[in-house]
Amino acid sequence: MAYELHYWPGIQGRGEFVRLALEAAGAPYIDVARGPEAAGQGTPALLRCLADSHLSHPPFAPPFIKDGNAVIGQTAAILQYLAPTLKLVARSEQLRTWTLQVQLTIADIVTEAHDSHHPLGMDLFYEDQKPEALRRAQAFCRARMPKYLQWLEHIVQRNPAGSRHLVGGKLSYADLSLFQLIEGLRYTFPQAAGRALSQTPLLLQLHARVAALPKVAAYLRSERRLPFNEQGIFRHYPELDLA
Amino acid sequence: MAYELHYWPGIQGRGEFVRLALEAAGAPYIDVARGPEAAGQGTPALLRCLADSHLSHPPFAPPFIKDGNAVIGQTAAILQYLAPTLKLVARSEQLRTWTLQVQLTIADIVTEAHDSHHPLGMDLFYEDQKPEALRRAQAFCRARMPKYLQWLEHIVQRNPAGSRHLVGGKLSYADLSLFQLIEGLRYTFPQAAGRALSQTPLLLQLHARVAALPKVAAYLRSERRLPFNEQGIFRHYPELDLA
Known part of the structure; x- marks a missing residue:
């Protein structure tokens, strides 16, 4: 079913x-x-x-x-x-927990990326919190985003099963979430994300490998994949993209 | 060990x-x-x-x-x-997942409670974001906190195993987290939390039962339990407590 x-x-x-x-x-x-x-x-x-x-x-x-x-x-x-x-997680309980931990940390940066355009909350429009968003986006672009991405890079680097995945030796949902995170950050902050990602070569390689998976590539080309826009979590407001 | x-x-x-x-x-x-x-x-x-x-x-x-x-x-x-x-979760995989889901939702309200005093981020002091905190706290006290607490109340109410716990018929870590959430909200927003909690009698009863568990009660009386203060997640700034 x-x-x-x-x-x-x-x-x-x-x-x-x-x-x-x-x-x-x-x-x-x-x-x-x-x-x-x-x-x-x-x-x-x-x-x-x-x-x-x-x-x-x-x-x-x-x-x-x-x-x-x-x-x-x-x-x-x-x-x-x-x-x-x-079949998107390792069988061992230890690696299942680790995958959850990585996912929750990706969820944290996603929340912070969202809050960078809505620091005062979702009951107000972006247009009603632009100066506040600028202050929050500054901290996100200059400190938080690079810190999270460096942590993810280290994980790939230290993966005992090799640096082709975040967890273990096979594709997991954490790799897919990392792909989506990078897509979103690049859309939202092309300059700032570009700069931060230039320091994380293994993440870029992993992102490219996920994008090239036949089922993922077919999905990304399909109409089922919605484009990014300014109603979602990842929004492109050029004034917030602080290089 | x-x-x-x-x-x-x-x-x-x-x-x-x-x-x-x-x-x-x-x-x-x-x-x-x-x-x-x-x-x-x-x-x-x-x-x-x-x-x-x-x-x-x-x-x-x-x-x-x-x-x-x-x-x-x-x-x-x-x-x-x-x-x-x-032994703080049910054995069934389905109830383990449900407990995780409840915990993650409690984590979401905890993050929002935190952001109500630091909407612009942790790189600035509260004193440097007071007007913004006031706007965010308003949405938290009037809309978000009651909405989350009502959801938790409904869960207790609808628990097929009875309304003494959030999940299943035994104490789980979700009950302990609910206890801590209520402690924190009452400390942070005595008036607003009091008003919201007056609509959630089952949560109040569950909170009281957790507090009375012998090991929990002994812990709360001990020096191992730190008091709340204005450096943590839950901070009491009277000006943000919007009744």
């Missing part, structure tokens, strides 16, 4: 980390909120699920997936749940 | 979620950075670990634990790792 992925239509957002895992594994899934309302899909279907008072494990927010009767929310928990079936 | 907990001394911070799990389970542990430097402990020991280039699984930031040769960072990953041994 196909998985149901529930995420806001129109943006990549955090749903993209789940979508990439499903796509890279060739797993059948329905992208519910992007489907036709006439077929019981679309955003109303997502909202119905969120409001369903019969769920004993209700998600707080999208993304969430339905796998038969199981409903799972929180990006890192979804990936942790899916990965053994999708 | 005792676990080593590595976290900044002087604040509860995110380390407290790990400390509570270890204390509630009665597990032996060394709170490394709070130990004497003469015994190879103290902050220098924590910093040595963070900078250790031989670790193949280096943590990005505290808290992290050492369990023999294993080093694990990221609060939710640490708890996920420790919980089966500490």
